[in-house]
Amino acid sequence: xxxxxAAYHYAVRYVRRRETAIVQENFAKSIIGNLNRxxxxxxxxxxxxxxxxxxxVDGVTDSNDIADMFADKxxxxxxx
Numbered sequence: 727x728x729x730x731x732a733a734y735h736y737a738v739r740y741v742r743r744r745e746t747a748i749v750q751e752n753f754a755k756s757i758i759g760n761l762n763r764x765x766x767x768x769x770x771x772x773x774x775x776x777x778x779x780x781x782x783v784d785g786v787t788d789s790n791d792i793a794d795m796f797a798d799k800x801x802x803x804x805x806x
Contacts, residue, residue: 749768749771749772752764752768753765753768756768783795783796
């Protein structure tokens with residue numbers, strides 16, 4: 727048990743020391759491999775995942791009205 731605990735703490739210290747290098751390696755791998763999804767996933771990890779939702783869209787504040795507005799815009803854009 728002592729050996730397992732020591733290995734765990736060593737791994738945690740190793741990752742903390744190399745955190746920046748690990749992030750940079752992940753960015754480089756995603757760019758070199760042309761993996762856009764992985765690149766943006768890494769960006770979100772670094773940037774954080776705080777999401778702010780607006781209560782007002784084009785002056786409309788009611789959620790049902792906002793949904794209707796988006797439906798109308800979608801209908802206008804994608805109707806043949």
